[in-house]
Amino acid sequence: xxLFSHPGWRQLTVVGVYAVKVGPDGQIASVRLLLSMAAMxxxxxxxLDIKNVFLHGDLAEEVxxxxxxxxxxxxxxxxxxxxxxxxxxxxxxxxxxxxxxxSVVQEFGHASHSDQDGIQKLKQHLFTHFQTxxxxxxxxxxxxxxxxxxSGVVLSQRKYALDILEETGExxxxxxxxxxxxxxxxxxxxxxxxxSFPVSVVSQFLQSPCDSHWDVVIRILRYIKSTPGxxxxxxxxxxxxxxxxxxxxxxxSPTDRRSTSGYCVFIGGxxxxxxxxxQDVVVRxxxxxxYRAMALATCELIWLRHLLRELRFGKDEQMKxxxxxxxALHIASNPIFHEMTKxxxxxxxxxxxxxASGCVATSFVNSNDQLVDIFxxxxxxxxxxxxxxxxxxxxxxxxx
Numbered sequence: 410x411x412l413f414s415h416p417g418w419r420q421l422t423v424v425g426v427y428a429v430k431v432g433p434d435g436q437i438a439s440v441r442l443l444l445s446m447a448a449m450x451x452x453x454x455x456x457l458d459i460k461n462v463f464l465h466g467d468l469a470e471e472v473x474x475x476x477x478x479x480x481x482x483x484x485x486x487x488x489x490x491x492x493x494x495x496x497x498x499x500x501x502x503x504x505x506x507x508x509x510x511x512s513v514v515q516e517f518g519h520a521s522h523s524d525q526d527g528i529q530k531l532k533q534h535l536f537t538h539f540q541t542x543x544x545x546x547x548x549x550x551x552x553x554x555x556x557x558x559x560s561g562v563v564l565s566q567r568k569y570a571l572d573i574l575e576e577t578g579e580x581x582x583x584x585x586x587x588x589x590x591x592x593x594x595x596x597x598x599x600x601x602x603x604x605s606f607p608v609s610v611v612s613q614f615l616q617s618p619c620d621s622h623w624d625v626v627i628r629i630l631r632y633i634k635s636t637p638g639x640x641x642x643x644x645x646x647x648x649x650x651x652x653x654x655x656x657x658x659x660x661x662s663p664t665d666r667r668s669t670s671g672y673c674v675f676i677g678g679x680x681x682x683x684x685x686x687x688q689d690v691v692v693r694x695x696x697x698x699x700y701r702a703m704a705l706a707t708c709e710l711i712w713l714r715h716l717l718r719e720l721r722f723g724k725d726e727q728m729k730x731x732x733x734x735x736x737a738l739h740i741a742s743n744p745i746f747h748e749m750t751k752x753x754x755x756x757x758x759x760x761x762x763x764x765a766s767g768c769v770a771t772s773f774v775n776s777n778d779q780l781v782d783i784f785x786x787x788x789x790x791x792x793x794x795x796x797x798x799x800x801x802x803x804x805x806x807x808x809x
Contacts, residue, residue, distance in 0.1 A: 437599050438682040439716065441564070441641070444555065445679040446722055448562040448643035454547035454555065455528065460540045466495040466505025513538045553599060554640075556805050563805045564600045565640025570633050573597065577630050581623035588615050590626060597633070600640040602683055603797050604629055606671070606784050609685040638806030639797075646678035649723030651713060654731045654774070655706040656781035657688075659695035666691050668698035671784030672706035673800065674713060677723070680801045682709055685784040697753060699737035704757040706730060707769060714768075731772045733779045738771050 447454050473489040474496070482488060495502040517534045535541050547555050556563045573593050581587060594608045607629050614622045653674045660666040667690070673683040686705065692698045710728045717723050732738055740750055741760050750758070763769045782788060783796045 441681050444562050445643040449645045449677055454557055456544040456547040458542040458544055462506050463495050463497045463502040465509045561644035563640055563642050565638050566600050567638040570637040584618055587618040605685045639804040642801050642803035643679045649677045651676050651728040653706045653710050654781045655702045656779055656785050657698035657702040658785040659698040669785045670702035670705050671781040696736040699734040700740055704760050707760045728769050730769050731774045733774050733776045
């Protein structure tokens with residue numbers, strides 16, 4: 410049982426734990442994949458705004474809340490009301506709304522439509538069930554600017570980047586200001602892939618930032634100011650193959666000597682997912698650091714394959730994982746390197762199973778052609794520009 414208390418709109422657990430409250434996958438890579446699919450299939454993109462979405466879902470659990478002002482029964486006190494529908498602030502609301510929306514779409518007969526007649530029928534179906542506003546062609550979504558043309562789709566966050574730049578000009582006043590600004594920079598990495606590594610570094614000092622950390626943030630902002638409109642370009646490249654690149658910077662952290670893992674994943678030649686993450690443990694060799702990065706990237710490859718299957722998009726073909734460390738590739742495909750791998754956690758070795766089953770095939774790339782360097786280490790301007798071009802970075806606002 411849960412009690413939804415009005416002051417502060419807090420939800421408190423009275424007995425037991427929350428029931429299942431997981432909603433649909435909210436990873437931004439899912440959004441990128443859908444937009445990439447639109448570019449590859451020349452689908453038009455439209456946007457609808459459904460009002461008060463969290464008030465439509467039916468609750469399966471027993472949830473009670475205090476009576477709102479004006480609804481208290483005369484002569485009674487301490488009474489609560491049981492909720493039949495979800496409310497804003499409830500942990501179950503996203504899942505309840507998704508269940509409601511799914512049933513409405515399935516009632517229509519969900520199918521992908523590129524013709525205007527089918528799209529209009531779906532809109533009318535939603536209009537009859539929800540108070541919906543048609544926003545026309547998709548241009549702005551969750552702080553992401555979307556520009557679609559016959560040649561492809563461009564994602565950028567220029568307005569958001571310019572808003573962040575207004576935070577500069579003052580010295581570090583309190584840790585809260587540093588945390589807020591770094592949080593905004595983290596959100597900017599949704600489309601600005603070239604700042605992923607430096608932002609991940611400054612994110613490690615949120616607890617007790619000092620002036621030197623603030624100076625690094627200012628340097629990141631100066632870099633953003635030079636190209637605030639840079640984003641990612643999605644095009645139709647004639648295939649849907651899933652290819653991942655992975656890399657690691659061994660003992661790159663000067664404070665604790667931990668390594669940094671990085672990966673990026675292309676689907677149909679379009680960059681869908683990327684990550685820069687500090688490893689949880691200190692590793693004994695560069696080979697082990699690369700091997701752990703390969704395991705992290707394999708997890709992302711498998712998840713994206715499941716997502717593609719659910720969307721019934723592309724061919725169910727072998728995925729490719731590319732690394733620039735020959736020893737790590739041999740360990741992944743040959744388990745006899747016992748002395749080098751016996752101390753590595755079991756969960757990292759599942760990559761061997763995926764290779765043996767044919768789900769993933771590994772390949773070697775020369776370090777000079779390694780695209781993931783931008784997610785694991787600091788690079789100079791020409792190298793950054795070269796890798797960004799290879800990854801599909803594009804500035805729609807740059808002069809022709």
